[in-house]
Amino acid sequence: MEQIREPQQAQPARDLTALLQALRASAAQRDREGGHAAREKQWIADAGLLTLAVPREFGGAGAGWSDIYDVIRQLARVDSALAHLLGFTCLQIVSLDVWGNPQQRAHYLRGSVEHRWWWGNAVNPLDTRLVATATGDGGYLLDGQKGFCSGTRGSQMMTVSAHDPVTGKPVFAVVPTERAGIAVHDDWNPIGQRQTDSGSVSFVRVRVAPDEVLVRPDTPYASLRTLISQQVLTNLFVGLAQGALDAARAYVHEHGRPWIASGVSQATDDPYLIQRFGEMHIQAVSAEALAVRAANALDEAWRQGMSLEAGTRARVALVTSEAKVVAHRAALDVGEKLFDACGARATHAPLALDRFWRNARVHTLHDPLDYRVRDVGRYALNGTLPEVSLYT
Template sequence: MNDRRRPPASHTASARRDASLSALIETLRESAARRDLAGGHAGAEKQRIADAGLLALAVPREFGGAFGGAFGEGGLRWGALYETIRAIARVDSALAHLLGFQYLQIASVDLWGNAAQRANWLQGTVEYRWWWGNAVNPLDTRLVAQPDKAGGWRLHGKKGFCSGTWGSQMMTVSAHDPATGKPVFAVVPTTREGITVHDDWDPIGQRQTDSGTVSFDAVEVRASEVLNRPETPRASLRTLVSQLVLTNLFVGLAEGALDEARAYVLAHGRPWVNAGVQRAAEDPYLQQRFGEMRIQALSAAVLADRAASILDAAWEAGDDLDAAARAEVSLAISEAKIVAHRAALYAGEQLFDACGARATNAALALDRFWRNARVHTLHDPLDYRVRDVGRHALTQELPEPTLYT
């Protein structure tokens, strides 16, 4: 009797992802420094990500994607998606950001959409290989929603920090309703009449995230496009999915800086004149520096993996997820993000102490690891996140849901 069994669907999906990801990363690595210096839209690289079959990993299997949440052997879990983001971030954190926010918008539809919306937009993502942009930022109230007589809305104004909108086919958007003071959430095609995506993103880091300003001039939002976000713990997981995207970007940056420093020192490093050794790799102070970088990066990775596991469990709970369990996810992500934040900045700076003066050659763009980390670690204040963790350590009080926790 043949006892061999077919591998679980999750293993098959992981194998396909790993094969595509490995080749993609090597391609991105070859051009990462040059593209960072040039900035602008990475259209060709985004096409390679789409061709690698990575755009729909967060789409549930029932709609043709690879995601199974935490439900048995039915597909990939959040941990696998974050591993994908982190792997790309080691060589190109801007493109990892774009893919992470792709998964975030898909999760938004999955969490907030009704049955018809989920079927339409999630199946469409698989069939048409849509890139999704993000214009959801409730703190930016410049974009105003006015009721339309057809039962929908008209959008007037601007949104900033709209990651991934340039070159996208669909976008999620939030607008301010002056009558209620609450946000209106919706999905619209990026090419809809009245939408203008501005090429005005010019920061010191994360330069290819297409995160510029989007203008809306009387843009129609149909009633069928409005996302009715429920006030439930499960619906609020969208914020935590977002925060863990950023956490894994930081982990990838720390690991990538360590990899680049190691490669440079082994190929080009020279021992200091007073070191008394023949090779740079034998210098005990250099070994100590690499040890500190490794410890911080590894600590961040372990905490990020732990947080993803807790998120998976919360996702599995579905509508039974309660506020306390949701808060445990928030706490785990804050703990991971704090350590990853510090690790990314530390590794990006220590890279130069490890590699020496010649590593500052601008063409190498080795400063991109620190610059990318510095830009993204300003997303929300670290001090408030540390405060939440410290308050829990003292009083066992769990963090309250906010736009960032």
């Protein structure tokens, strides 16, 4: 395993409260400008958040999933793009934790703590454009391209999946982002989630050493990685719904005007506006409650380790889907209702109040909602628990 170049010297650390305040202050402007949030990512590292998912035996925080997702929700409430980046760094760390052998776990998990690595994601087995050619010594050469590679720009390490045309199976590996032959492209230009560094990555004769190849175990415990990923998305949606509600409330208190037929002197006394805020609040707190319930179920399953049974894992998949459906809808609905609550002047472009809906709209397209509702419906009607897949 080669020596990885350390990131630039860190700035003074920030606690979570200060971090949230700093991110909130620049969120609208950065949303308009897009690009790479190098300064803000440094703040996140300085706050000590990059090691939340690293087990304590390797020097990390060893935080429970309930606590990790609480942090992600708080970040998403002010900046869902950077919450996405932190969530996906935690996800890649988990990939090393459950797929790595003892030597790989020690090397990469300790390295994540010592060097404060940001992790990029080039794992999508459905995208077979990246081809892995065996080199005969247990390693591979990678050639091709991957899309939707969240967090790769500005990362030090990345996890990768590639297609082995001989076996027809995916190959998983971990490589330094700056390895020769890897090019991270600045071609991410969506309507939302604009600072998630999710462009494409190309690979030309990229060497993967034998000790960089990961073996994905076929066990219920290892397959929790998929549910960890889905709960990252769920809590991003919850944070977006909460953030939209926060922004609507602040705008109405500062700029709201009562409608001429309301019969009240201030907007906050308008009965229809009160009704609208009640509905938005109910959606946001319902989504959070189900997200917390799912995180608690995940924590219980995670603690069981290799003794985890398939039935228990399936029940975690069910509550994860239930939470994600509600959070998905809440993020979109509250982001849209914000404008019904705030009125026409709230569409002033520099306010960027549309970013909550835009970010939710981009992120909720990660995988189809219909199939998740189908899984819940199968259980509700027939008692059939979800099967293990790339998304459940």
